[in-house]
Structure formats: structure tokens, C-alpha cells
Amino acid sequence: MSDTSTRNAVLPDTSSRVAVRNTRAGRVPSTWWKHVILLALGLVMLYPVLWMVSSAFKPNAKIFSDPGLIPTEWDFSNFAAGWNALESPFSAYIVNSLIVVAGSVVGNLISCTMAGYAFARLKFKGRNAWFAVMMLTLMLPIHVLIVPQYVMFSQAHLINTFVPLILPKLLATDAFFVFLMVQFFRSLPAELEEAARLDGAGHARIFLQIMLPMATPALATTAIFTFIWTWNDFFRQLIFLTKPDKQTVPLALRTFVDATGGSSWGSLFAMSLVTLLPIFLVFLFGQKYLVKGIATTGIK
Amino acid sequence: MSGMTNSSRRYVRTVAVISTALLATGLAACSTSDGGSDDGKETISFMWWGSSERTARMQQAIDLFEAANPDITVEGQYAEWAGYWDKLATSVAGGDIPDVMFQEDRFIGDYGRRGILADLGATEIDTSKIDPTLLGAGEIDGKTYGIPTGSNVMSIVANPDLFAAAGVDMPDDSTWTWDDYVDIANEITQNSSKGIYGTSDYSYNETGFQVYLRQHGQDLYSEDGSLGYDDSLLEEWFQRSLDLQNEGGQPPADESVGLDLLDSPIAKGQAAMSFTWSAQLGPLSEASGSKLVLLKAPGDAPVAGMYFKPGMYVSVSAKSDHADAANKLVDFFVNTPEVGELFLTELGLPGNSEVRDAVVPKLSEADKAGADFVTGLSDHITSSPNTMPNGAGDIAAIMQRVNSEVLFEQITPAEGAAKFRDEAESAIG
């Protein structure tokens, strides 16, 4: 399961406007044992990742014989070896991934905000019905669409291009983000909008000048989650990117695993690290929005 | 009523810029370099399977070709054996068939009959120096769908160092029986340290089973393309493997089943024998660090089961826009001594006599013994098996899977034989 469980930011409308619970007064002292447990659990959970990080810096022979986390013998050659192990230098695959990710992020930001605004703020016939349709698409497994999508793109000679991956994002097919935007827009006070409308502003102006600027947290959340999910997306990239020249990071890593036959773990781990780094960085700097995004759509 | 504020103007501009950039990227991504001719150079694609070491050698072969043919550029594509056929199938489906590709016995009939491969007999590729019986293997229904790269025999690859360490004599491979094979394997395991076994999982390969069948005068497929063997033989085949595992001659299932050959116990120097292709002698020796030797397969019956099998074929797509360039590449690949010297016997013992003569002196002692082994078998080997029907490619996977289930004791050998027949029939039916 992927971390798309964050979709469950969809908390139902608990219309309670009661005060959010504060930390309780008179808390139990001596919580040190809790910290011990939590830190131990954290360490156990992250140990494999830490081990991988340290193995990337060890020479191959030492990876299994030297089990400590700090390498006794530092070896940076794994990175160079791994970088050039495949048909193209690894940077080519990173660039491909970046293109797909950038396209997806921009696509989602544009199309999902537009659709979200329409569902949240515009009154039109059948709005509820269309909204229900959109929510239903959230539950459709991609697998029931993938074969005809493949045929369709194949006939348009668009297999092994980035189009099949980016086009759906430009067309708001990620119902989750449409829903995120709908929830967010609904939570914004209507006064600003009404004032603007009385001023004679059209929907375009309201959307661009009022709604979007106020929606930065939701935009950030959308961008970050799209980044992470697209960067990690394996299935769709596996189906549509068939040759090494267009392949992305997940595909390259998988080819690497197949090709090395278990002999060069060092370079495999080095490259794994390289592929995880962007996610980690986004996590580090985007944490605020990740958590806020969940909280924002949840509370209210 | 004022127009948009500066900030929203900037905003719209930014969106416009990004969208245009995206569109440009998308359009750039759209354009497929489909082997077009620019600067008068033709580009053709060549697809093969193999490890990264083989890929390096393939690139060298390509460099040699490009040097001799400056107006042709070759774009290499490759995959590991396990994923090769999926990838090829997808390429075919996407209308993107490689101009030149490796083919194999189990699939060449399928691809040929479906009109995907060109008839190389009708081209100018020089096949005069290639062993005619070998060449005949690529001929189906009168059309030559692929030129064999070299010949291969399913045999026992043995590690003399492990034999010696266990104090077991190397068997006389003209007379040993399957029972001898089992006894030797068990003995080696008994006399060796923990983790060393007499043999790798021997039953995983359906071509090995074919050898067994031929020893009994049968064949995996009958001439009309249906299955042509007695289930009892398959049951025996599985039972022997299961017994070997239980008696210790073979490693426990989770240590040897389903592993890549180069990851398996024989390659790691942990097994004394393995039933596999003679062409693997070189790579396995390299991997295990010992000088491995080839032995004829054990047999209970007088008629030898072994047969010559082309390691792989080189084929051309029937839909290629660059047929001439593709044919030139094939010709170069199978007929050029320098190319042969790159691979030695890795793709089989070269079928072209000139190439073979250039290669043999370059062989290491172990490989030369292997080459002699193969050539020496021509008296021993009298016939070829029947052509494989469409769907034969799935048979290998079915065998591996059913074999896994037997060795993990999820089903009995009898059930395994029945299951194999069931799945095989629907695969080729």
C-alpha cells in the first residue's frame, strides 16, 4: 500500500466548532519511558534505511561482513559505479523523472483547482450529480482503464513518450486533489468573494485574484503529494515508458536490480539513495504543508 | 473597473510560461526517433538478452560493425532473460519491433508464423560457412526465421574442485546412470562442509526434461504440435528431484529454486554439478572461480537424449524499414571472426567454420575442453527434437513454477505432472 492513505484526509463534516482540544493540564510526569519506547521503535523502523545509507558508502565486500552503521572503510566509488552502470548515466533517468513530475504537478495545480473551484463555489445544474461522479472515479482501480488507455496511446504513437503520463494530470483525473481543493475552497469565508462580485468581478478574476492566493496551503499540499506519488509511480511508468531513453528513476532502478544479479549491492544502494533523496528533501521542507494539508481538509 | 492587478498579471504570465514550456517538452517527448535517416545515416535497433557483461561485449561487437559500416548506426536495447520476452511482446504490440533481435527455439516458431520475422533464406546473408544441420534448426515451414549464433548442448556442468574436496571420483560420463547421478550428489553433500551440495536444482528446465524424454525415445512435443510424452516420465523426473532434495544431494528449495543461473549454487561454488547449457561453462567458471568441466548427461537408456540446440538465433523483423542494413548486421554478427572472438563460446560454439577456427585457439583450457566436448558429440547425437509449437515460450515458465511447487512440497510429483500437462496444453492449444 502506498501512502495514498493520506487520501483519508477526507474527514466527514463534523460540524463541531468546538475548541480544539489542548494539551491537558496536569499531565502525568515521568514520561521518559514513553520516549524510550518511541525512540526504540523509531530506530528499529529506520534501521534498514540507515543500513542502506551506510552500505552505499562501504565497499561491496564489506557490506555483509561489516554490519555496523558507521562504515569502517569509506568507499565513494559505489556512486560513480552505479551512476554509469546502465545504458545512460543515471542523470538521464533523473531528468526524465523530473519532467514527468513537473508536468504532473503543473497539470494538477491548474486543472484540479479549476474543477475544485467550480464544484465548491459555482452553482450549476446537476452539480451534485457530477460531484458524485467525480467521487466515484476515486474508487476506480487504474487497472480497469489501463489496457484501453494503452491501446489508445499506442494508436496515436504516443507510447514511450511522457504524454500518457502527463496528459491525465492536465485533465484533473486525480479526483483526490479535486476533492482536496473542493474541501478547501468550501472552508474559505464567502464574504471576500461576495464583495468582489458586488464590485462586478467575473469568475476568472475571483478565481485568480482571490481564491488561488488564499489557497496556497492547499496548492502546496497538492504539489507536494503529486511530486511524491509521481516520483514513486511504478506501474504507469512501467506500462508507458518502454525504452531506456525515456525511462524514469523507478524503472531504471528495477533494471539495475535485474542486471546486477546480486553482486554489486553497493552501487545498487548508492543509486537507491539517490532516488530517495528528493522524497526525503520534499518531506523535510514540505512537512508543514503535508501535515497542514491533512489537518486543513480534516477540521471544519 | 480596473484590469487585473499586477500580481495576478504576473501569476497568469507565469502559468502561461510554464504551460508553454510543458507543451514544448511534451511535443519534444512526442517525437519518436524511429530509426530515421539523418545526415544519410541509417539507424537500426538491435535487441538482445543477457547480463551486463554480455551487454558490454555486444556494444563492442556493434562498434566493430559501425566501423565497417560508417553509414549505419546501431541502437542497442537489452533486457535480462526473464524480462526479454515481455519486452519484445510489448515492442511488437506497440508497432515498434526491433530491426534485429535475438530469438530462441521456444519462441521463434511463434514469432515466425505470426509474420513478425523476415525469411532470411531469401536474403543475401552469407550462410555458406555455417554448419547446415545447425542452420536447419532455424528453418520452419521452409522459411529461415533466424540464423543460429552457435550450438549448445544440455549437459552436466561439474566442479572438479568440489568433487576432489569431497573425495568423490569424477564419473565416467559414457556409462553413468541417473541412479549414479543421485548417489554421487548425495555422497558429495555428505562429505562436504555445510552449505556445499552435490547438485543444483536439476529439474527446473524443460529442455533438460526433453533430454530425459529423448533417452526414452519420446519427445516433449509430437509432430502435430501437441504434447507427446507419458506423464509417468514427468512424475519420475520430479520424484527424483524431490528425493535428491530430501536426501541432501540438492539444496533445500528456498536456496536454489527460482534463482537466476548466475545466482545459483553452481555459480557460487556451492554445488558440484548442475544440468545446464554447455555455453554457460565460461560464465559459470568465471562466477564460481573454479575450472568447471562438461559431462554428458547421465542416462538409463542406450539412446542418447542429448541434442544440438542453437544458443540463440539472430532474426530480422519482417516489418523493418531498414531491411538491408539489418541483414548486413546479421551477416556481420554471425560471420565475422572478430565478433566470434569477443564472445568465444558464450553464445554457443560458433556455427561458422571460419569463425570457429579463429575462436578455438583463443579459448581457455576449460573452454577448449568444452568446445571439444561439443564437437565430439556429433557422433553421439543423431537427431533433433520436433519443432516447438506456438506457446512453447510459456512452457519454460510453467515448468519452473510447477517444479517450485513440487520442491516446496505443495503438490506431489504426480500432481505436478498432471498440473504441468494441464497448463501446457492450454498454453499451446
Next chain:
Amino acid sequence: MMASDGSTSVRLRPSATAHKRRGRADGRAAAVFLLPWFIGLVVITIGPLIASLYLSFTDFDLLTSPNWIGFENYLELFQDSRWLKSLKVTFIYVITAVPLQLGVALALAIFLDKGLRGLNFYRSLFYLPSLLGGSVAIAVLWRQIFGKDGLINGFLAVFGIEGPGWINNPDTSLLTLIALAAWMFGSPMVIFLAGLRQIPDMYYEAAALDGAGRWRQFRSITFPMLTPIVFFNVVLQIIEAFQSFTQAFVVSGGTGGPADSTLFYTLYLYQKGFGSLDMGYASAMAWVLLLIIAVFTAINFATSKHWVFYDE
């Protein structure tokens, strides 16, 4: 409003006309704003959905045009032992991994939500694996650490336990994937934490005044108030779990092995559709999956009234 001759007139019922005008304007605007979504709905979603239903009744293999074969694909499915195996593997995965992951997430959310210092740090600490876990890199790492000589067995060796080759043994291979799912509990945990924050303090204070102990408070306040969130997590996690692909693919090297013990439903679908190019069959498989998911979701919703508490 002042007319040119100085007389004034009153606008009668401005709201009605303005309202109607706005309704019309909204409809037009909605059409513009929803255009990309609508195109996407038709071209990327509904169109392919209908097409795949059609394909499921054919023998389409991508190379030749499809021939109608009626229910043959569906009938063949039920006689396909590998399909049945994939169903079994996927069901086992869904039924164990989802409760496990959510259970750990809930437990930890409650453990953390007591005004603990460094809450944010711990939240991030446990959240990180769920972000990394969906990647090929982690699946590759997993394959390694659960190998015969991998990290896990090294750890067990410290206690004198000789672990099996987890990945290579059909009895244990699925466990490694379930473990990976559990490892990614951080994401639902964050959501549960947010939900716990929402529960008004006064409930707890009132209950404490009434003499209710911690466990009683949990049973009567915490859990019931969390049930809506738990419910949505369960529904969506089950849907996700049925579609699991990447980890099984990477850990088994694409085979679903050993002996099909990790042959997830979508993995078999991929093998059939994009490996053997049996696209009609794969389409039938996809529709059956859709039905299974729909049934599970319906069951979830139907049973929800028995345990989900809405604060109304």
C-alpha cells in the same frame, strides 16, 4: 437611480434578475472551469472503462482486431488455478495488512496524543517510512534485508534464531510484504492524530468528573469519536490494498514467486495483459477486480451504521 430628467425609479425585485443572471453566468463559467475535468472524464476514464468492458468479451491480443467470444474469458477465469491463487494471495494480504497497519497507526496515535513533548518529531519520524515505502528503492531494500543472509536474519541470529530465507520460501514471502505494509503506518497515524485533536476536551473532563478511568474514557469517548475517520481509512485502504503492485513486483522480480506465493491480483493481470498480451483476459480480470472492490466497499458502508458514530 437618477434618470436624466431627475426622476428616480426603483428597481423592482433586483435580487431575482440578478440571481438568474448569476445562475446563467455560473453555468457558463462552470463549463469553462470544468472543461479539462470533463474531457478527462470522458477520454481518460469513462471511455476506457467502457472499452475495457467490451474488450473483456473478446480475445484481443493487441496485434489483431478483437473477436467477440462472449463470456469465455470469465468462464476461463474460474478454472484458472493461477487466478484463484492470485485471489487468495490478495485476499490474505488485504485482510491482514489493512487491520495491522491501521491498528498500529491507531495505537501509536493514542500513545502519542497525550501532550507528549516532541510530538511533532515523533510524528515526522514515523511518517517518513510511509513516504519512502511506496518506492522501488525500498522494495529492493526489503528484498535484501529479508534474504537468507539479510539484515533480519542477522538480527535474529543475535538471539540464536536461524531465520529462513524469507523471500525465497513460499510460506514466508507474503509475510515480508505484509510487514512492509505495516511499516508504513505513519500516514494513517498522522490522520488519526489530527482526529484525536478534534475531540473536545470537555468530554474527557466531564467523564473524569464522573469517575471514568482511562480505559473507560477510551471506549466511550475516544474510539467512538474516531470511528468516522477509522471508517474512511478502512474503506480507502482496502481499495488501495487490492490494487497493490509495485512491492510485489520488485520483491518477486516480476514473477509473483516463489511458487506464486506473492502473485498479487494486479501482478497476474499485468503478466497476462502485458506479458502474454492476452488483453481480453486481462480486461475481464480488471472488471472482476472492480466488482470485488465495489462489493467490499458496499459491505463496509452497510456495516458502518453498526459501529461508526456520528456526532449529530
